[in-house]
Amino acid sequence: MGDFSSLGLSDWLVKQCKQLGINKPTPVQQNCMPAILEGRDCMGCAKTGSGKTAAFVLPVLQKLSEEPYGIFCLVLTPTRELAYQIAEQFRVLGKPLGLRDCIIVGGMDMVSQALELSNKPHVVVATPGRLADHIRSSNTFSMSKIQFLIMDEADRLLEQGCTDFTKDLEVIMGILPAKRQTLLFSATLTDTLQELKSIAMNKPFFWESTSETRTVEELDQRYILTPEKVKDAYLVHLIQTFTDEHDDWSIIIFTNTCKNCQILTMMLREFNFPTISLHSMMKQKQRFANLSKFKASVYKILIATDVAARGLDIPTVQVVINHNTPGLPKIYIHRVGRTARAGRNGVSITLVTQYDIHLVHSIEEQTETKLKEYPVEEKEVLKILTQVNVTRRQCEIKLESTDFDEKKEINKRKQLILEGKDPDLEAKRKAELEKIRNQKKKFKHKIQESIQRQKQGQQKKKQMKRKPNKKKAEQATA
Numbered sequence: 001m002g003d004f005s006s007l008g009l010s011d012w013l014v015k016q017c018k019q020l021g022i023n024k025p026t027p028v029q030q031n032c033m034p035a036i037l038e039g040r041d042c043m044g045c046a047k048t049g050s051g052k053t054a055a056f057v058l059p060v061l062q063k064l065s066e067e068p069y070g071i072f073c074l075v076l077t078p079t080r081e082l083a084y085q086i087a088e089q090f091r092v093l094g095k096p097l098g099l100r101d102c103i104i105v106g107g108m109d110m111v112s113q114a115l116e117l118s119n120k121p122h123v124v125v126a127t128p129g130r131l132a133d134h135i136r137s138s139n140t141f142s143m144s145k146i147q148f149l150i151m152d153e154a155d156r157l158l159e160q161g162c163t164d165f166t167k168d169l170e171v172i173m174g175i176l177p178a179k180r181q182t183l184l185f186s187a188t189l190t191d192t193l194q195e196l197k198s199i200a201m202n203k204p205f206f207w208e209s210t211s212e213t214r215t216v217e218e219l220d221q222r223y224i225l226t227p228e229k230v231k232d233a234y235l236v237h238l239i240q241t242f243t244d245e246h247d248d249w250s251i252i253i254f255t256n257t258c259k260n261c262q263i264l265t266m267m268l269r270e271f272n273f274p275t276i277s278l279h280s281m282m283k284q285k286q287r288f289a290n291l292s293k294f295k296a297s298v299y300k301i302l303i304a305t306d307v308a309a310r311g312l313d314i315p316t317v318q319v320v321i322n323h324n325t326p327g328l329p330k331i332y333i334h335r336v337g338r339t340a341r342a343g344r345n346g347v348s349i350t351l352v353t354q355y356d357i358h359l360v361h362s363i364e365e366q367t368e369t370k371l372k373e374y375p376v377e378e379k380e381v382l383k384i385l386t387q388v389n390v391t392r393r394q395c396e397i398k399l400e401s402t403d404f405d406e407k408k409e410i411n412k413r414k415q416l417i418l419e420g421k422d423p424d425l426e427a428k429r430k431a432e433l434e435k436i437r438n439q440k441k442k443f444k445h446k447i448q449e450s451i452q453r454q455k456q457g458q459q460k461k462k463q464m465k466r467k468p469n470k471k472k473a474e475q476a477t478a
């Protein structure tokens, strides 16, 4: 493998990389950087923790140093924390250039963001919603001359999940020049390839790491089969074991809802584990503060929803625990990718109930890896079961006495108003949809029942036909 100079990077950038311990290009850097430097659009699909960020940051900085102006580059990313992380890479690597960056994300002051945008920063790193808001509400900045549009976690930006970026992306695309370089990166690009091709239209250079598995070899992937009621006891037992055995380990625990995140955090704190949480119902400043404390190892355990599943690069994370089995293999790949990064080792443990076994099968199929059972002394888990479950219940009661659910409802309503929708009308629409869905379900169920009855009837008829033959045969043999 060559070095960064042979890929076309200037000496100052190579020196800057060395200072950060980035000496040899990783395969995604080795393959994508020359194409980007040549001026081509690029789609890069490589495993988690393989250096995709530097694969786009370095060529952009190289080109920016040749023709510095603002706004030169726009990076879009699905989460606010990730936007800060990417901006930091630009800032550190681009320091000798005096690079000016600007972070445009929700939950932060819009006026100061607008001011920063009007000062023509070299690089803007943004989440789509807030950037689209700025475009809709002001004309104090222009992106008509940008040279690079980068979509990090591009498949997430284009998928229509619970946070749907489509409308915001349309607004953003509307002010970007057609003549630009578009770079798309993710560890899971292949599912959304067609949509991506419509964005990177300029005959993109496509690179995907060739490997049998979609997760890294350094990751030890385990599961624990547990009844739902014993899950939390397993969790407490696992954390106790890890913290007894290792001083310098950090753990990320993923769970499915903000409320669960909050309850688990309260519960683990009752057991004196240094725990902190990250989810979308927290104030943005709190989110940043918690993440910083976790990064600095002030807290060793982070409990998060999937808002932390993608992109976060925290080298001390040695263990990822999935408190719920992710419903999609893609989410599993990103979650467990928070450990075993940049060649380090790591462990992931997924708690699997009897209802999740099919999910594990599809994860294994997609990642082309077999998850191994994690050995646990069941006796030890049963010893703490009652205590853990009582503590959880107490935490649930404590949370219910706060306005957590109410806040959730208010947040939902606020979001709808921001989207220009009437929350009451939306609630009515939702109820009607639910009614139609239920009717459809009932109808489907009835049809299935009648098909079943028909089948049974046919089978009976067949059996009746066979029976006289049997009798005849018996008579013949007699």
Ligand SMILES: Nc1ncnc2c1ncn2[C@@H]1O[C@H](COP(=O)(O)OP(=O)(O)OP(=O)(O)O)[C@@H](O)[C@H]1O
Pocket (backbone or CB within 6 Å): 021, 022, 023, 024, 025, 026, 029, 046, 047, 048, 049, 050, 051, 052, 053, 054, 186, 187, 310, 311, 312, 313, 337, 341, 342
């Ligand atoms: N050539 C290199 N040599 C050594 N370390 C590197 C190199 N390039 C990047 N790194 C480091 O590897 C780590 C992971 O990189 P990065 O966050 O870009 O991964 P990624 O591929 O974007 O992962 P994800 O898919 O999870 O977002 C970072 O800490 C980064 O500084």
